[in-house]
Amino acid sequence: MTVDIETRPLPAARHARAAVAVLFFTNGALFANLLPRYPQIKEDLAIGNGAYGLAVAAFPAGAITAGLAAGVLVRRMGSARVAVLGTLLTGAGILAAGLAPSVALFATALFLAGAMDALTDVAQNAHGLRVQRLYGRSILNSFHAIWSIGAVTGGLMAAGAMSLGLSLGVHLAVAAVVLVAAAGAALRFCLPGPENEPAEAGPEQHGTEGAHGTSRVGLVLAALVLIATAGTLVEDAGNSWAALYLSDALHASAALAAWGFIALVGAQFIGRIIGDRLVDRFGQRAVARSGGLITAVGMGLALAVPTLPGTVLGFALAGFGVATLVPAAMHEADALPGLKPGSGLTIVSWLMRLGFLLSPPIVGQVADAAGLRTGLLVIPAAGVLVVLLAGVLRARPRRD
Structure with missing residues (x-):
């Protein structure tokens, strides 16, 4: 009888894991279908760089709101219903953005898409953490790796649509229908029941009753936000500045300059693929601290001795080093005692997006004042911050 009880949930857990993977994939692919169309939209709306920049900022603004x-x-x-509903409304917002006849409607549609994307992000991670608890081992990093595959697939879908000469409306409508349908089909395989699993209090987190415990939870949550933000800051540096630094400071051609971003994203994907095994073997704390050290030393040396191969390698090491930070912070926040289900995860996800919104102008201001090489010191600085704060993450569990 005991054997039956233990083995019965396994098929449901495997089905739920596949369903969550589909949710992450569709979330990554939806917005990636729109991004390659931005130049066409900018041209169709006949707007300048300033208006365009303000319009596309509506997406992260909606997410934060x-x-x-x-x-x-x-x-x-x-969490499953919110993730699927958010996917549906994200698809609607992206389609509306592609068909918008004015910059105001374009920004409004992006605001809606960003808001719904934020809800989807929290919900799919919350459900992924539920499945992870059933597995009894780390699997969250693999979901984030699948999100990356979805983003690449979405970009390829857009490229294919443009090469076939499909109109913007037809392309985005087909993409939205296919991806939303896939998310809807995944819903029936998600876990049933409410989001009321008890928090997994670690050894360092027992005995947190009273004002002292509340204060400690708040401090731990703040540290987790900083760890997640460090990961997003490094990722954004690759998105926004890698190609510019390689082309301007190191005089790389456009084709070679693209390799800074490619190296960072590719290494981050590899880190997430193997991240779950590393976390299970060494614990979140050791993996994050080692990753922070790799980021700080790798990119620090690349900036100290600037060469084209060394800088590409530095971006790769940075991407690999921060690969598990966001999943680690989300997992730890979701398990904090004394918080309602989903609250810690929501706070980390929300404030983490502020890092995406604020880091480009900060790096830009430093770059204008002292050069982009100096501005990119935020990457090794983020690695140092993770090394200092990784103690709030879980150590490797003891095995009897």
């Missing part, structure tokens, strides 16, 4: 509502919706509706 709606992000804190995710926890409440997850508790009321369930």
Whole structure:
């Protein structure tokens, strides 16, 4: 009888894991279908760089505005339903953005898409963490790796649509229908029931009753936000500045300059593929601390001795080093004692997006004042910050 009880949930857990993988894939692919179309949209709307920059900033602005509502919706509706509903509305927002006849409607549609994307992000991670608890080992990094595959697939879908001469409306409508349908089909395989699993209090987190415990939880949550933000800051540096630094400072051709971003994203994907095994073997704390050290030393040396191969390698090491930071922070925040289900995850996800929004102008201001090489010191600085704060993450569990 005991054997039956232990083995019965396994098929459901495997089905739920596949369903969450589909949710991460569709989330990555949806917005990636729109990004390669931005130049065409800018041209069709006949707007300048300033107006265009403000318009596309509506996406992260929407995410930040709606992000804190995710926890409440997850508790009321369930993480799976929120993720699928968010995917549906994200697809609608992206389609509306592609068809918008004015810059105001374009920005409004992006705001909606960003808001719904934030809800989807929290909900799919919350459900992924539920599945991870059933597995009894780390699997969250693999979901984030699948998100990366989805983003690449979405970009390829857009490239294929443009090569076939499909109109913007037809392309985005087909992409939205296919991806939303896939997310909807995944819903039936998600885990049933409310989001009421008890928090997994670690050895360092027992005995947190009272004002002292509340204060400690707040400090741990703040440290987790900084760890996640460090990961997003490094990722954004690759997105926004890698090609510019390689082309301007190191005089690389456009084709070679693209390799800074490719190296960072590719190494980050590899880090997430193997991240779950590393976490299970060494613990979140050791993996994050080692990753922070790799980021700080790798990119620090690349900036100290600037060469084209060394800098590409530095970006790769940075991407590999931060690969597990966001999943680690989300997992730890979701398990904090004394918080409602989904609250810690929601706060980390929300404030982490502020890093995406604020890091480009900060790096830009430093670059204008002292050069982009100096501005990119934020990458090794982020690695040092992770090394210092990794103690709030879980050590490797003891095995009897």
